[in-house]
Amino acid sequence: MSGSTCDVVVLGAGAAGLSGATALARSRRSVVVVDGGDPRNAVSGHAHNVLGREGIGPLDLLAQGRREAQGYGVRFVEDRAVLARRDEWGFVLELLGGATVRARRLLLATGLTDELPDVPGLRRFWGRSVLHCAYCHGWEVRGQRIGVLGTRPASLHQALVFRQLSEDVTVFVQDLEVPAGTAEQFDVLGVRLLxxxxxxxxxxxxxxxxDLDGTQIGVQALVVTPYHRARAELFAQLGGELATNPVGEFVPTQQAGATEVPGVWAAGNVTDLGAMVQGSSAAGVLAGMRINxxxxxxxxxxxLAAR
Known part of the structure; x- marks a missing residue:
């Protein structure tokens, strides 16, 4: 692979990266996908709201997507890109294993990292009983005793949404001011504030x-609001600047995933912190079309110049 060249390097083999790679390969572009093998949703047992594949295991879905991409000639490199720079042809990527790949265009589909609140024990249950998305996991905890760890303003919105799924919702208010209007909403819905x-x-x-100040309170599921941090080191190396909102940092994009860095597109959670599997997949296809x-x-x- 050392010194390999292609039309497009796709960084990341999640839903966005695989969909973008497949769209490009179907347009007869040479595509290399570089992936370190740590998808964000690997800890989840199922992927939901996936049309035609509802409830499929996340790793099963990615394995099928990889086979489909390979069927169109996409090459995969099990490695991690650590350095990116421009050259006269396009971009040069140096991989952790020592190889280099040159490409005319880049598609960033590297996803994000979920930084959980600093509470001992949360990571152990992450993706199973410690949840963050009602639309990803809500049906599975319907009717259960649900706690919400109130560490960010978005936690209050989560409490309202999860109340639609259960009549037993408790918000553990920690370093968070609850506006009077929200408290009134909680009161009429029967949401407890502790x-x-x-x-x-x-x-x-x-x-x-x-453990709330020494008192043990039982719940069947606990909802948290992570801080979402885009995996965007290479974007920064190429001169790009990240944007932020109250729940995280991300690569800002324009139409169809174009970034401020010429020749670089982004799709999936690296640019849309709230994108689910279907949304990331669609964004990858659109970015692939625009790159082509x-x-x-x-x-x-x-x-024309050579004519």
Whole structure:
């Protein structure tokens, strides 16, 4: 692979990266996908709201997507890109294993990292009984005793959404001011507010114990609001600047995933912190289409210049 060249390097083999790679390969572009093998949703047992594949295991879905991409000639490199720079042809990527790959265009589909609140025990249950998305996991905990760890303003919105799924919702209000209007909403819905500091979470899946200042409170699921941090080191190396919102940082994009860095597109959670599997997949296809169109224009321009 050392010194390999291609039309497009796709960084990341999640839903966005695989969909973008497949769209590009179907347009007869040479595509290399570089992936370190740590998808964000690997800890989840199922992927939901996936049309035609509802409830499929996330790793099963990615394995099928990889086989489909390979069927169109996409090459995969099990490695991690650590350095990116421009050259006269496009981009040069140096991989952790020592190889280099050159490409005319880049598609960033590297996803994000979920930084959980600093509470002992949360990571142990992450993706199973410690949840963050009602639309990803809500049906599975319907009717259960649900706790919400209130560490960010978005936690209050989560409480309202999860109340649609269960009549037993408790918000552990920790370092968070609850506006009067929200408190009134909670009151009419029967959502309990418990102030204090959550010292830890223990127990077993489906039967958690929340330590609220020494008092053990049982819940079956605990909702948290992570801070979402885009995996965007290479974007920064190429001169790009990240944007932020109250729940995370991301690569800002324009139409169809174009970034401020010429020749670089982004799709999936690296640019849309709330994108689910289907949304990431669609964004990958759109980015792939735009990249191909950009290459078509460049190819035509070269032919005209050489005429």
């Amino acid at each position: 102030p204090g500091t959550v010292r830890g979470v223990s127990g077993e899946d489906g039967n958690l114990r929340v 169109h950009d290459l078509v224009l460049e190819d035509v321009a070269k032919l």
